[in-house]
Amino acid sequence: MNRRCTRQKQIILRVISGDGVHMTADEVYAAVRKEDPEIGLATVYRNLNLMCEEGRIQKVSDNGVSFYDGNPAPHDHFVCRICGTIMDAPTTYDRALDAAVEEAGGVIVDRHSIIFSGICSECMEKQKEKEKEKWS
Amino acid sequence: MNRRCTRQKQIILRVISGDGVHMTADEVYAAVRKEDPEIGLATVYRNLNLMCEEGRIQKVSDNGVSFYDGNPAPHDHFVCRICGTIMDAPTTYDRALDAAVEEAGGVIVDRHSIIFSGICSECMEKQKEKEKEKWS
DNA sequence: CTTCGTGCAAATTATTTGCATGGCA
DNA sequence: TGCCATGCAAATAATTTGCACGAAG
Numbered sequence: 001m002n003r004r005c006t007r008q009k010q011i012i013l014r015v016i017s018g019d020g021v022h023m024t025a026d027e028v029y030a031a032v033r034k035e036d037p038e039i040g041l042a043t044v045y046r047n048l049n050l051m052c053e054e055g056r057i058q059k060v061s062d063n064g065v066s067f068y069d070g071n072p073a074p075h076d077h078f079v080c081r082i083c084g085t086i087m088d089a090p091t092t093y094d095r096a097l098d099a100a101v102e103e104a105g106g107v108i109v110d111r112h113s114i115i116f117s118g119i120c121s122e123c124m125e126k127q128k129e130k131e132k133e134k135w136s
Numbered sequence: 137m138n139r140r141c142t143r144q145k146q147i148i149l150r151v152i153s154g155d156g157v158h159m160t161a162d163e164v165y166a167a168v169r170k171e172d173p174e175i176g177l178a179t180v181y182r183n184l185n186l187m188c189e190e191g192r193i194q195k196v197s198d199n200g201v202s203f204y205d206g207n208p209a210p211h212d213h214f215v216c217r218i219c220g221t222i223m224d225a226p227t228t229y230d231r232a233l234d235a236a237v238e239e240a241g242g243v244i245v246d247r248h249s250i251i252f253s254g255i256c257s258e259c260m261e262k263q264k265e266k267e268k269e270k271w272s
Numbered sequence: 273c274t275t276c277g278t279g280c281a282a283a284t285t286a287t288t289t290g291c292a293t294g295g296c297a
Numbered sequence: 298t299g300c301c302a303t304g305c306a307a308a309t310a311a312t313t314t315g316c317a318c319g320a321a322g
Contacts, residue, residue, distance in 0.1 A: 004296050004301060025286080040304040045287060047302095061199050062249075064312090066286085078243060090240035091233070101252050104226035107214060109254040113198075116237050118245040140276060140321055161311080176279040181312060183277095200287090202311085 011035050012047045016057055021070035022077075022086045028068060060086065062115050074111055080120035089116055147171050148183045152193055157206035158213075158222045164204060196222065198251050210247055216256035225252055 015031045016023060023031070029044045048068050051057045060067045062079050067086050069077075076089035091114070098109040119127075151167045152159060159167070165180045184204050187193045196203045198215050203222050205213075212225035227250070234245040255263075 006296070006302065008303070038304080042288075042305080043303055049288095059199065061197060063195065063197050064200075064202065064286090066200065078237060078241060078245070080243075081246070089237055091237060097227070097250070098252065098254075101214060101225055101227060102254075105214060106257045107216075107254055108260065109214070109252050110217070111254075112250055112252040114233070114248055114250045116234065116245050116248040118234075118238075118243055118247075121242045124244065142277065142321075144278070174279080178280080178313075179278055185313095200311090 008032075008036065008039055008043050009047050011039070012044060013051065013056065016048070016051070016068055016070045018070045020088060022060070022067045024065070024067055060113070060115070062086070062117070076114040076116065078116040078118070078120070080123055081117050082119055082123040082126075085120055085122075087120070089114070144168075144172065144175055144179050145183055147175070148180060149187065149192065152184070152187070152204055152206045154206045156224060158196070158203045160201070160203055196249070196251070198222070198253070212250040212252065214252040214254070214256070216259055217253050218255055218259040218262075221256055221258075223256070225250070 011032050012028065016028055025041075025045055025048060028048065029039075029041050032039050032044060048057070048059075052059050052068075055072050058069045058072050058074075060069050060077055062077075065084070071088075073093075075093050076091045077086055078089045079086045097112055101107065101112075102109050147168050148164065152164055161177075161181055161184060164184065165175075165177050168175050168180060184193070184195075188195050188204075191208050194205045194208050194210075196205050196213055198213075201220070207224075210229050212227045212229060213222055214225045215222045233248055237243065237248075238245050
């Protein structure tokens with residue numbers, strides 16, 4: 001599975017790989033097209049899905065919006081409800097939570113996903129600016 | 137906002153309300169149609185969205201699948217990767233996590249969502265059955 | 273009565289799939 | 298050279314929206 005190393009795969013992986021990179025499929029598509037305008041959206045989706053299965057990247061979804069995360073290691077996320085940006089949360093992924101749920105619920109837990117939502121520091125700044133303008 | 141109390145709203149709210157109730161929009165649609173076969177899918181969506189905004193229910197999404205939860209209080213969830221069932225997790229919603237992220241990240245956190253995934257007890261049983269069959 | 277909510281169908285959005293062809297191994 | 302991966306377009310799936318009509322207040 002995923003044997004052949006095509007030019008498209010290399011470009012997509014280069015674009016999405018790396019710690020702190022979070023992109024929607026369309027963003028990946030747009031970025032990849034700068035290097036190869038002939039590439040198709042379906043190819044981007046196919047390869048992103050493949051890379052998720054291979055554990056090279058991961059997919060993070062929040063309320064209908066999906067992001068591909070260049071860092072496959074489990075970690076938590078923060079989403080700004082103003083600008084929609086997603087970023088890594090400054091937390092330590094806590095595997096102990098899973099064990100607690102297994103014990104209390106009589107289930108097997110493979111993993112968990114924590115998504116914090118609120119307002120990012122940039123949007124906080126912008127809001128402060130607007131407040132100032134009102135008074136000037 | 138949502139002034140009129142229509143028959144449709146009453147039925148939808150009755151179907152979705154309650155602790156432990158998690159349904160997809162289609163499931164709500166199917167259930168509601170048993171009481172009123174004339175009801176439209178768009179009406180179901182419109183009202184579920186309204187009730188979310190009003191804080192009467194909440195929407196929970198996991199990797200592209202959305203559930204409406206009859207209990208609006210923040211709490212964690214568990215999703216079975218075999219049968220897809222979603223249920224409340226046997227955990228205590230921890231508001232302290234939000235404060236930690238606020239402090240470490242310089243952001244405002246309104247809430248968080250934790251979704252555990254794994255195998256539910258029913259699916260575990262079924263797997264055991266299959267194992268036995270192999271040996272009998 | 274007036275205006276909001278509904279039902280229906282069409283429109284959107286995000287993603288997947290079928291198929292003929294080109295390109296890695 | 299053989300078969301997988303690609304590009305394109307069409308197919309799906311989930312949800313939203315426009316509009317004329319019916320019903321709640």
